[in-house]
Amino acid sequence: MTSRNQTRRTSWSRIIPATLALGALVASTVTFPAPSAAAAISGTGPNPVVTWDLNAQTAIWDVAAQQPNEQVRSFAMVSGAVYDAVNAIAGTPYQPYLAAPRSSGTESTDAAVAAAAHGVLAALFPDQQERLRAQYDAALAVIPDGRSKQGGITIGARAAAAMVAARQDDGAFGDQQWRNGTRPGQWRPTPPLFLSDGAWTGHMRPFLIPRASMFRIPEPPRLTSSAYARDLNEVKEVGSATSTVRTRDQTEAAIWWHDRRSASWEIKRQLATTQRLNALQTARFFAMTDLIVADSGVACFSQKDFWSYWRPVTAIQLADTDGNPRTAADPGWQSLLVTPPFPEYPSGHACGTGARMSLYRYFFGRDDIAFSGSSVASGTTRQFTSFSQALDELIGARIWGGVHFRTADDEGAKLGEEVYRYAVRHHFRPLR
Numbered sequence: 001m002t003s004r005n006q007t008r009r010t011s012w013s014r015i016i017p018a019t020l021a022l023g024a025l026v027a028s029t030v031t032f033p034a035p036s037a038a039a040a041i042s043g044t045g046p047n048p049v050v051t052w053d054l055n056a057q058t059a060i061w062d063v064a065a066q067q068p069n070e071q072v073r074s075f076a077m078v079s080g081a082v083y084d085a086v087n088a089i090a091g092t093p094y095q096p097y098l099a100a101p102r103s104s105g106t107e108s109t110d111a112a113v114a115a116a117a118h119g120v121l122a123a124l125f126p127d128q129q130e131r132l133r134a135q136y137d138a139a140l141a142v143i144p145d146g147r148s149k150q151g152g153i154t155i156g157a158r159a160a161a162a163m164v165a166a167r168q169d170d171g172a173f174g175d176q177q178w179r180n181g182t183r184p185g186q187w188r189p190t191p192p193l194f195l196s197d198g199a200w201t202g203h204m205r206p207f208l209i210p211r212a213s214m215f216r217i218p219e220p221p222r223l224t225s226s227a228y229a230r231d232l233n234e235v236k237e238v239g240s241a242t243s244t245v246r247t248r249d250q251t252e253a254a255i256w257w258h259d260r261r262s263a264s265w266e267i268k269r270q271l272a273t274t275q276r277l278n279a280l281q282t283a284r285f286f287a288m289t290d291l292i293v294a295d296s297g298v299a300c301f302s303q304k305d306f307w308s309y310w311r312p313v314t315a316i317q318l319a320d321t322d323g324n325p326r327t328a329a330d331p332g333w334q335s336l337l338v339t340p341p342f343p344e345y346p347s348g349h350a351c352g353t354g355a356r357m358s359l360y361r362y363f364f365g366r367d368d369i370a371f372s373g374s375s376v377a378s379g380t381t382r383q384f385t386s387f388s389q390a391l392d393e394l395i396g397a398r399i400w401g402g403v404h405f406r407t408a409d410d411e412g413a414k415l416g417e418e419v420y421r422y423a424v425r426h427h428f429r430p431l432r
Helices: 012-020 035-041 046-062 070-089 109-126 128-139 147-166 201-205 226-238 248-258 263-274 279-307 312-317 349-363 389-402 406-425
Strands: 371-375 380-384
Touching: 012 279, 046 070, 046 109, 046 128, 046 263, 046 279, 070 109, 070 349, 109 128, 109 147, 109 279, 147 406, 201 279, 226 312, 226 389, 226 406, 248 371, 248 380, 248 389, 263 279, 263 349, 263 371, 279 349, 279 406, 349 389, 349 406, 380 389, 389 406
Parallel strands: none
Antiparallel strands: 371 380
16 A cells, blocks of 8 residues: 655564553453443444544634644543543543542433533634534433433533643743754754744643653754765655655655644544444543643654754755765755744654554554545545554655654654653553
């Protein structure tokens, strides 16, 4: 299905044994809870957690059109609140994220999920109040009136209120600015728009890890090194807008992975459906995914701020200033994709995908689960046979798109895995 750029490719399938070694908990990760709890969180209708995740996508992207660093915070808030509500009704078999609202176990899970998701979305997007309220009322209308329904609404509303309160003054959308430099190796805004945005992300309070700067990555290759020359010459050749060596499949992959309407949301819901997760399992799976990915972004942007490293388009156009005899400047070079408006090192997409795919392997206890995702930007659907295959392709795709050096992708994926490892050791663990 997918072409591979074989030049110095890191095979992330090599980290599977280490990832699954965390699996003292794997066996309990996707097993059903005790019968009494299962009765409270299963049903005959559509999975409400999947339904409201799709509703969240509509609010976050289709209407608000949030950027990727903003999207992950919003998804994390919704999924965290939904998880706490469903987990409480199921008798709190897992560590709550914030707290377990008081529950008798007889409350409607459908009502709780709707109230939790709606409560967070309404707080995040007050200009969507009317649309969200209509969606919420329609969801509640199909649930029989009574104590169970009202109890579910109460639990969901409490979980949403706790999440909204917890994220007050968390540093999101702050006024921090990236450091601009003019010396070789220093980041500066890139063509064609020369924008600077998203610096607050690395200063936002994380959801799970103690602090944004908890994980450090090695410094990027020195400009005079052979490793740097290999990185630059690779992306110069294959990531150019006019590359003659990039294959059609690589071009499609680069565009597919760059789509701001991320296929990862579709994939997350697809996995919950194909793996037949019930509402509790889905709520935990979505919360683990979204909170871990959000924190991988915080950790990643903290490192971007620390290293403030230039992008390939800058480095290639100014290669005559890097002091490396193995590189040559091309003042007219342009990347296939539009370069994002922040520093290069490490790759934010690799941080998030490294965290996401590591978590998927852990949660399902295996790597070889097939899945697919579609992209409007590329007009294609890509098929994968394993989580490690998807991560391998992402690492290549950022190079094929001309927006990252390979080292930034490799180190970003490692950073994402470190965030995932910390999170699953300290959060969402079974309590019985």
